[in-house]
Amino acid sequence: MRQDLIDAFSKIVGAEHVLTSEEKLLEYADAATPGSIRQPDAIIEPADTSEVSRVLALANVEKIPVYPRGCGSNLYHTVTPLAGGIIILLKRMNTILEIDTANLAATVEPGVFVADLNNEVQKSGLIFPPDPGTLPTATIGGMVAQNTTSMRSLKYGVTKHYIMGLEIVLADGRILKTGGKNVKDVAGYDLTKLMVGSEGSLGIFTKIIVKLMPAPETKKCLLATFKNLGEAGKAVENIIGNKLVPSVLELLDATTIQALGNNALPGLPTDTAAVLLIEIDGIQTVVENDTAKIIEILQTHNAGHIAAAQTEEECNALWAARRAILPSLAKQNSMMWLTDVLIPRSKIADMASAITSIAAKNNLTIATFGHVGDGALHPTIVCNAADRNETSRVANAINAISALTLTLGGKFSSKFQKDQSGQAETYARQAIKQAFDPNNILNPIHRIKEG
Amino acid sequence: MMLQDKELLKDINDAISNCMKCGNCMEVCPIYKELRTESAVARGKLSLIEAVLNGNSEITAGFDKRMSMCVSCKACAAKCPCGVKADELIIRARQAAVSARGLHPIKNAVFKILKNRRLFDFGLRMAGLFGPISFKKLPRPMATLLRFPMPGLDRRRVLAPFAATPLRSQYPEVIKVDQPKMRVGFFTGCTINYIYTDVGKAVINVLKENNVEVVMPPMQHCCGIPVFTSGDLELAKAFARHNIETFERYNFDYIVASCGSCSMAFKKEYPEMFHDDPEMKERAEAIGKKTYEISEFLVDVVKFDKSKLGEVNVTVTMHDPCHMVRGIKVTSQPREILQSIPGLKFVEMKDADRCCGAGGSFSVAHYDVAQKINNRKIENIADTKADIVATSCGMCRMHIIDGLERYNLPQDVVHVVQLLNKSYQAGAAKRSKAS
Numbered sequence: 106m107r108q109d110l111i112d113a114f115s116k117i118v119g120a121e122h123v124l125t126s127e128e129k130l131l132e133y134a135d136a137a138t139p140g141s142i143r144q145p146d147a148i149i150e151p152a153d154t155s156e157v158s159r160v161l162a163l164a165n166v167e168k169i170p171v172y173p174r175g176c177g178s179n180l181y182h183t184v185t186p187l188a189g190g191i192i193i194l195l196k197r198m199n200t201i202l203e204i205d206t207a208n209l210a211a212t213v214e215p216g217v218f219v220a221d222l223n224n225e226v227q228k229s230g231l232i233f234p235p236d237p238g239t240l241p242t243a244t245i246g247g248m249v250a251q252n253t254t255s256m257r258s259l260k261y262g263v264t265k266h267y268i269m270g271l272e273i274v275l276a277d278g279r280i281l282k283t284g285g286k287n288v289k290d291v292a293g294y295d296l297t298k299l300m301v302g303s304e305g306s307l308g309i310f311t312k313i314i315v316k317l318m319p320a321p322e323t324k325k326c327l328l329a330t331f332k333n334l335g336e337a338g339k340a341v342e343n344i345i346g347n348k349l350v351p352s353v354l355e356l357l358d359a360t361t362i363q364a365l366g367n368n369a370l371p372g373l374p375t376d377t378a379a380v381l382l383i384e385i386d387g388i389q390t391v392v393e394n395d396t397a398k399i400i401e402i403l404q405t406h407n408a409g410h411i412a413a414a415q416t417e418e419e420c421n422a423l424w425a426a427r428r429a430i431l432p433s434l435a436k437q438n439s440m441m442w443l444t445d446v447l448i449p450r451s452k453i454a455d456m457a458s459a460i461t462s463i464a465a466k467n468n469l470t471i472a473t474f475g476h477v478g479d480g481a482l483h484p485t486i487v488c489n490a491a492d493r494n495e496t497s498r499v500a501n502a503i504n505a506i507s508a509l510t511l512t513l514g515g516k517f518s519s520k521f522q523k524d525q526s527g528q529a530e531t532y533a534r535q536a537i538k539q540a541f542d543p544n545n546i547l548n549p550i551h552r553i554k555e556g
Numbered sequence: 557m558m559l560q561d562k563e564l565l566k567d568i569n570d571a572i573s574n575c576m577k578c579g580n581c582m583e584v585c586p587i588y589k590e591l592r593t594e595s596a597v598a599r600g601k602l603s604l605i606e607a608v609l610n611g612n613s614e615i616t617a618g619f620d621k622r623m624s625m626c627v628s629c630k631a632c633a634a635k636c637p638c639g640v641k642a643d644e645l646i647i648r649a650r651q652a653a654v655s656a657r658g659l660h661p662i663k664n665a666v667f668k669i670l671k672n673r674r675l676f677d678f679g680l681r682m683a684g685l686f687g688p689i690s691f692k693k694l695p696r697p698m699a700t701l702l703r704f705p706m707p708g709l710d711r712r713r714v715l716a717p718f719a720a721t722p723l724r725s726q727y728p729e730v731i732k733v734d735q736p737k738m739r740v741g742f743f744t745g746c747t748i749n750y751i752y753t754d755v756g757k758a759v760i761n762v763l764k765e766n767n768v769e770v771v772m773p774p775m776q777h778c779c780g781i782p783v784f785t786s787g788d789l790e791l792a793k794a795f796a797r798h799n800i801e802t803f804e805r806y807n808f809d810y811i812v813a814s815c816g817s818c819s820m821a822f823k824k825e826y827p828e829m830f831h832d833d834p835e836m837k838e839r840a841e842a843i844g845k846k847t848y849e850i851s852e853f854l855v856d857v858v859k860f861d862k863s864k865l866g867e868v869n870v871t872v873t874m875h876d877p878c879h880m881v882r883g884i885k886v887t888s889q890p891r892e893i894l895q896s897i898p899g900l901k902f903v904e905m906k907d908a909d910r911c912c913g914a915g916g917s918f919s920v921a922h923y924d925v926a927q928k929i930n931n932r933k934i935e936n937i938a939d940t941k942a943d944i945v946a947t948s949c950g951m952c953r954m955h956i957i958d959g960l961e962r963y964n965l966p967q968d969v970v971h972v973v974q975l976l977n978k979s980y981q982a983g984a985a986k987r988s989k990a991s
Contacts, residue, residue: 126618127613127616127618128595128604128613128616128618128619128622129594129595129618131603131604131607131612131613132593132594132595132600132603132604133594134603134607135577135603176579176582176592177577177579177594178578178579178582196592196593199592216592220583240578240579240580240582240583241583242579242582242583242588428637429637431576431578431637432576432578432580432636432637432638433637433638435574435576435578435638436574436576436638436639439573441576
């Protein structure tokens, strides 16, 4: 990067917060995304909104690509500086500014760890529900940028349902405030909703007002095994169909269970083709009633083995196993492709079974698991990156899964995704991007895919 | 240059590629919690090692600096869902850095002295004799401050005084008991021989109370962990070989150490250091199998005599040293000892197994970060309202005392075995009063 630019950025944030050493740049060349590696030209650590604003104003004039970054744990390469430029590291903006118990809201800076927020609000008997749970150091800014889902999305919804207001620095450095603590708090365009999930391409969040919920009184966890995927899928359909809404409803197929190994979920029958993990939370009597009804439904669908976790530790062990899925898969081979399938719940069983045959046909390992309660599956392919033949089969499989998803009325996304948006959608997206970021400096390469 | 750097790390290529960069290590890394930068945490360090392996970077001064930013607390390895032992890979990277660029000058000077057992012994005896000239005593026990600036040491740091007479010179080589039920070799380690002789005395008394004959081989030398973690593998192996040979000469039933790191050296690191030397590996394993940390030994092997214990009326909390909890996995035994002491009230602190920030020489080289990590520990200690903090590592003890002093808190920090010794003494006093 040009010395005069480094000097100018240093003037804004202080020289010690403009990082350009070779080793630093290498450390920020990737995140939890396979295959995308590119060094930034500099890493800038602003302390507050005003510094973010001045950094962006300068980057905009100089047309330097900008990538906001929390802790770099996302799986979709949106923090990798694929076009070069600067990473704006939001680690110094990590204050919980206010917990407003009367209005069930908290105001935080983007670099706050979600676990830290949850630990704080817990003291007042509250929760911030969309905690992804996979990584306590995930930052709130990152969650908003990605519109993160959590294991509890079935009952509690996703991040977008919990963002009440934002302070955003726009590409040219102007500061925009949207929403607020009032439940509606908007007339006309809901810019808060537009910003959630914008993946760093429309602006940089500097303050976030989140909605909080009362913590559930109690919870219960269940594990059920099935001899075939179809029965598991039918059980899911029936649980929801009977107006039961567990907080968690997760499906793991045989490949996933194998990857986890025997220790993660001990005591499973050897002929297990699918496992459902279920959590029911709320008021004691309701939880007990719902649990009894769910167990009945599981039995109707020939669940082989139903275990109810008796203690908090047993419950935690189930979620630890769930969290260990991706890492266990990643360990199996040199490359892992995670994909997202969103599909009506009634098609889950068909979809999961079809993926099993796609895996067999292409001679690949595809593990399927996901938040089936909200119709989300993550078919995940592990392969040897150096084997050209295998990677071409991976591409075939991804295309097949994608086509199947669309046929079944769902949505598909992966790093290999073909653009599924129609002409009108593409036009609308491009127009928004153009309006907010005419010089295309905010996370440029990533958004080109959409445009 | 680049090619050569790559060669130095070649053998860990596979281990490095297991890291999926998920960043779970960020949750538990004590340094990341304070600095929140990739270079603080295992993920960033492994990326840098990977860059050297891919030929995108070299082993630079910046590489050395980053690899030194690790307390070796093993929390990342314990957390890693992919089973990557990042702490060990970072030590391997330090070894590569030492091969490529040599040791840090201060460490180089210190290790030169440490290498020579006699010179080291002489130096530390002198330090004990002349300690009062260079150190100012603080009111609390075992705490001093430097009077003059010394290279590499922060003058704000509370240190412990060197013993006027080292532990091993205060006792004969063999400490006999009337009807010994077993004979053990006591590996004292440096902190206990030269600084915390109170721990050594407690170990000896407690073993005597349990009819165990204690032998302290005079030829024993530093366990080598400080040298090993600094990346000087050859010197670490020389220490390991020396200690193995020294303890082989006696036919001990068991070997006992009262420091988590020294115990880990004998039990785990020595056999691993000789992974490519089958004969030495076998000998190291034989010694390792006989070695126990004192709490582990008293509970699992000796089944220590609880009938002779007297009352010790204090409230105690416990800090688990990293090498105890994640190194040799000894956590229940020290608690069992504490809870068996009549009158003693035991309270767990929050995050008892979280690093205190000492990390051997880490707290010397990076005192500011070490202080920040320590602050969290001190706050957790203060919350328990305990009178005493029990632990099993001299470095943790010194570092926690430093933190307590900064916070103006009155608690003392002792080894678990010191409280047990106190209880045996109280029991004996009561019995003599009764008779």
